[in-house]
Amino acid sequence: MLKKVEGIVIRTVDYGETNKILTLFTRETGKVGVMARGAKKPKSRLSAVSQLFVYGQYLYQHTSGLGGLNQGEIIDSFRSIRNDLFLTSYAAYAAELVDKLTEERKPNPYLFEMLYQVLHALDEEKDPEVVVFIFELKMLRVAGITPQLDRCANCGLPEGKFHFSINEGGLLCHRCLSVDPYHLPMTKRTAELLHLFAHIDLGRLGNISLKEETKKEIRHILNLYFDAYSGLYLKSKRFLDQLDKFKLE
Numbered sequence: 001m002l003k004k005v006e007g008i009v010i011r012t013v014d015y016g017e018t019n020k021i022l023t024l025f026t027r028e029t030g031k032v033g034v035m036a037r038g039a040k041k042p043k044s045r046l047s048a049v050s051q052l053f054v055y056g057q058y059l060y061q062h063t064s065g066l067g068g069l070n071q072g073e074i075i076d077s078f079r080s081i082r083n084d085l086f087l088t089s090y091a092a093y094a095a096e097l098v099d100k101l102t103e104e105r106k107p108n109p110y111l112f113e114m115l116y117q118v119l120h121a122l123d124e125e126k127d128p129e130v131v132v133f134i135f136e137l138k139m140l141r142v143a144g145i146t147p148q149l150d151r152c153a154n155c156g157l158p159e160g161k162f163h164f165s166i167n168e169g170g171l172l173c174h175r176c177l178s179v180d181p182y183h184l185p186m187t188k189r190t191a192e193l194l195h196l197f198a199h200i201d202l203g204r205l206g207n208i209s210l211k212e213e214t215k216k217e218i219r220h221i222l223n224l225y226f227d228a229y230s231g232l233y234l235k236s237k238r239f240l241d242q243l244d245k246f247k248l249e
């Protein structure tokens, strides 16, 4: 049966001399693998629609195994991302995160929309670090490991001077600091931003500018939290962290 879907290419693997296996994250069926025959040939009609991060309409043979891609039409190729190594790295991380946190053929239109919003925001040259903070916090929710950002994770009080506790899984107020000797100090601004980023709709993100120290603090907390709770080790993330260091030098 032929199936028409709206999808984003989140992974490509070369197969033989001329073919590519694409992993599409689709609005209709979630993650699905398709074989794009001849897509490695520059003149192939499947070549352009088989590039990483392309958002398009795809027509493929829907079978129990790997279906063949019949045709595709680009809706958005996110040209700015493609032309920029930094943006490409951020997009690669978002795509890998979606890939690792989803199973095949489980529709999740919310996640599809979010991935699209991330690529769109990166393409519009919104601050990529902020885009990724927001995306990561949403992905923690998808993975069922949302940190407690509304109130103290230990006593539940919403007021206080907050630190962050990886162990307790979220904010830790000044009254409860002894619960976790490894609590991470953070500014009030960081606490507010974490809360904001967990709730804001990426599509509504305006131009927000953060101090480097604030970004560093958020980055540090999210990295440790992800390492502790997600069980993921992503190549694209390691590369991003290296780029980050490079930028600071």
Ligand SMILES: [Zn+2]
Binding pocket: 152, 153, 154, 155, 156, 157, 172, 173, 174, 175, 176
């Ligand atoms: Zn407390």
